[in-house]
Amino acid sequence: MNTPVDIATESITLRIDDKDVSCRKGETVLQVARENGIDIPTLCYMEGLTVWGGCRLCMVEIAGSPKLQAACATVCTEGMIISTQSPRLENYRRMIVELLFAERNHVCSVCVSNGHCELQTMAVKLGIDHVRFAYRFPHLEVDNSHDRMRMDHNRCILCTRCVRVCAEIEGAHTKDIKGRGVLAAIIHDLDQNWGESSTCTSCGKCVNICPTGALTHRGTAVGEMTKKTTFLPYLTLMREAQP
Amino acid sequence: MKPEELTAMAEKVRKQDAHFSHHIHVCTESGCVSSQSDVLLKNITDEVQQRGLKGKVCVKGVGCMGLCCNGPLLKADDTMYQFVKPEDAGAIVDSLTSTPVVELVCDTKQPFFARQKLIVRENAGHIDPESIADCVAHGAYRALLKVLTSMTPQQVIAEVSESGLRGRGGAGFPTGLKWSTVSKAGGKTKYVICNGDEGDPGAFMDRSVMEGDPHRVLEGMAIGAYAVGAGQGIIYVRAEYPLAVKRLTRAINQARREGLLGHGLFGSNFDFNVEIRLGAGAFVCGEETALIASVEGKRGMPRPRPPYPANSGLHGCPTLINNVETFANIPAIMERGGKWFATIGTEKSKGTKIFALTGKIKNTGLIEVPMGIPLREIIYDIAGGIPDGKAFKAVQTGGPSGGCIPAEHLDITVDYESLTKLGSIMGSGGMIVMDETSNMVDVARFFMEFCMTESCGKCVPCRVGTYEMHELLDRICKRQATMADLNLLKELCDMVKQTSLCGLGQSAPNPVLSTLRYFENEYLKLIQSSPASHAGDGDHHVALEVLS
Structure with a gap:
């Protein structure tokens, strides 16, 4: 005999941006919004990894709650009324992205990720044409010690996607964070050069998941784009040698 | 035993x-x-x-x-x-x-001693904290005995709820409610954590309680554990408090030896053990989820709540986290009853509160006063007023998460609600008094620098926002700022407050907001006297000079 499914406890209905939507129990606001084609900006969120809640771009307003909530970390409840867009939220989001640009040296024109960078795209989407905050211009290193990959701390936004994918998916936990505040930085093993890491499996997941030009494959930098013209004399010589 | x-x-x-x-x-x-x-x-x-x-x-x-x-x-x-x-x-x-x-x-007989009401500190000054026998002679573990032999966990929680005790760590969450939430949470294993990660500049109440009466803290934790059904307690103390660590370690060892911790306390079937975890001194580890991460051996960073530790805390188990002073109130409540405790204080803030008085006052030190005492009485009677004939300017409460209260509000009563209304908070109990020579913008800059260096770096608003706010405050202090900078500072304060992940970031703008609220003229004076605010004129002059 079929047992009737208790729809009331298994599914939840809520309203996001004046659109009535439904979801399964346990889903987050961000998941449900994206399923329904409602775009909430994020930088640290990555489907398949644990929720971090650090970029704060997905903050949404929930009716009846005095505080803004991060959509990625908020589980839907019955009857929630959520707005993902408002002049206030947009202003906050713009400021957060401006802060990220001011924090480190994000120079798009000379970046390997120019044109396919999530931070750059986000800035364009939010209409950021200038940064009001004082740039920090920190002196940061480029870790060039790994034979296949490269870490440029100048472009890192500390979203920790690389840390999470390395620990949760690859299971290596080569990467972690050191330091506090603006001095926090991604490290390898016990803060040693990436190339000297004994735990890194060189799987490259971190490179593929990095939203900016902080993690890249070697050979993709502008300076590495060298042309090999030496073939020409040989070919000419060979042609001349032919009868 | x-x-x-x-x-x-x-x-x-x-x-x-x-x-x-x-x-x-x-x-x-x-x-x-x-x-x-x-x-x-x-x-x-x-x-x-x-x-x-x-x-x-x-x-x-x-x-x-x-x-x-x-x-x-x-x-x-x-x-x-x-x-x-x-x-x-x-x-x-x-x-x-x-x-x-x-x-x-x-x-x-001076007011400093006469106006105090001692509950938590009733035995400080009388007992030798290093001798369990002396503490027991002064009543230690009597409340635990009463609880274990004559009360059910529900009765204990009811008693705490009736007392109206609220968390002494800062936010003032009703303790009874927290206990009942943890007790109702499912799961076999539960934990009790005592938060001794006191880190506000100018605050040393918890240190004093841990150093002066460690058994009272252990007793409070044991009662809490019995009420919520936990078997393991953890005291999280910062390593900067070596004497507190020493006394607590000693107290735990003595209690274990005497059978006041361990299996089947007082012949009941209640087991309770306590261990100490040392914090490396990060301010953010006072935030409960960061503290739990630190105890678990992870980097001390907060995580989004919910789930709250009451449902999913240490190792994913329901966890009761209370401040040192909160636990130290428990034995007195159990012994004399929640009703008695509720007669002290105001309608919504019950009992007493320990404050650490520092700054420009005659008597600096620790006081325990009933909630609802007028601020003026603390500053002028108990603390003896401002030395060297200077005038009172403001008192900073609640540390880097709090705010300044100016002279015109000296007549408020000190309780959770009225401090919040004035844009400050009770916090853990630090009171820093400032006289007329203090520069309030500099005060705001000091606290912002503290938040900037103590931010864990997880969320962007706190990590970069505190840096930029400090930068702007620094420019104002150095007379290099313009009105545009002040407006940007205000906007930034609002954003950081609204979007930060944990309490550190959400309250980091408070010292700026409260000094702006009461002392905006000091900001304006510094900006008006800055050459940058007349930059338009300046550029003009340069241009003319070049031309000539």
Whole structure:
């Protein structure tokens, strides 16, 4: 005999941006919004990894709650009324992205990720044409010690996607964070050069998941784009040698 | 330990004490030890020995007596002495049988002592924190005995709820409600954590409680564990409090040896153990989820709530986290009842609160006062007012998460609600008093620098926002700012407050917002006197000079 499914406890209905939507129990606001084609900006969120809640771009307003909530970390409840867009939220989001640009040296024109960078795209989407905050211009290193990959701390936004994918998916936990505040930085093993890491499996997941030009494959930098013209004399010589 | 053994232990010490005709108590907490009270204690013990008075004079090291600025403090029978140097030991011992040493006498009738109401600190100054027998003789573990032999966990929670006790760590969440949430949470394993990660600049209440009466904290935790159904307790103390760590470790070992921690306490089937975890001194580890991460051996960073620790805390188990002072209130509530506790304080803020008085006041030190006491009474009567004939300007409460209260609001009562209304918070109990010479923008910059360096770096608004706010405040202080900078600062304050992940970031703008609220003219004065704010004129002049 079929047992009737208790729809009331298994599914939840809520309203996001004046659109009535439904979801399964346990889903987050961000998941449900994206399923329904409602775009909430994020930088640290990555489907398949644990929720971090650090970029704060997905903050949404929930009716009846005095505080803004991060959509990625908020589980839907019955009857929630959520707005993902408002002049206030947009202003906050713009400021957060401006802060990220001011924090480190994000120079798009000379970046390997120019044109396919999530931070750059986000800035364009939010209409950021200038940064009001004082740039920090920190002196940061480029870790060039790994034979296949490269870490440029100048472009890192500390979203920790690389840390999470390395620990949760690859299971290596080569990467972690050191330091506090603006001095926090991604490290390898016990803060040693990436190339000297004994735990890194060189799987490259971190490179593929990095939203900016902080993690890249070697050979993709502008300076590495060298042309090999030496073939020409040989070919000419060979042609001349032919009868 | 069996119930009758506790009474026997107390009786034994009381009988020993009856043989003494004189008592000398020397403060042995960090403040007084830093001015050689440890040497003083040794000298007095030697002097007593030399005079052959060992069986007649009881000499012991005790907890804080409050008036830290006049330390080392010492109590010989009923006379309190201040500024006692190690070489005064002989004179003090002699005074027991003759007249007091007049030049060192500290008046215990002054308002500093007379206006206080001691609950948490009732035994500080009387007991030797390093001797469990002495603590038991003064009533330690009596409340635990009562709870375990005559109350159900539900009754304990009901009693705490009735008392109206609210968390002393800062936010003031009702303790009874928290306990009942943890007790209702499912799961076999539960934990009790005592948050001793006191990190506000100018606050040392929790340190004093842990150093002066460690058994009271353990007893409060044990009662909490019984109420919520936990078997393991953890005290998280910062490593910067070595004396507190030493005393707590000693207290735990003694309690374990006497059977006051461990299996089947007082013949019941309740087991409870406590261990200490040392914090490496990160301010953010006072935030409960960051503290739990730190205890788990991870990097001390907060995570989004919910789930709250009451449902999913340490190792994913329901966890009760309370502040040191909150736990230290529990034995008194259990012994004298929630009703009695609720008679002290205001309608919504019950009981007493310990404050650490620092800054431009005559009497700096620790006080315990009933909630609802007028702020003026604390500043002018208890603290003795502002020295050198200067005028009072503001008092900063709640540390880097709090705000400043100016002179026009001196008549407010000190409780959770009225402090919040003024844009400050109760916080853990630090009070920093400032006089007319203090620059309020500089005060805001100081606290912002603290938040900037203590931000864990997880969320962008706090990590970069505090840096940029500090940068703007620094520019204002250095007279390099314009009105546009001030407006940007205000906008940034709002954003950081609204979007940060944890309490550190959400409250980091408070010192700026509250100084802006009451002392905006100081900001404006600095900006108006800055050459940058007349930059338009300046550029013009340069251009003209170049032309000529």
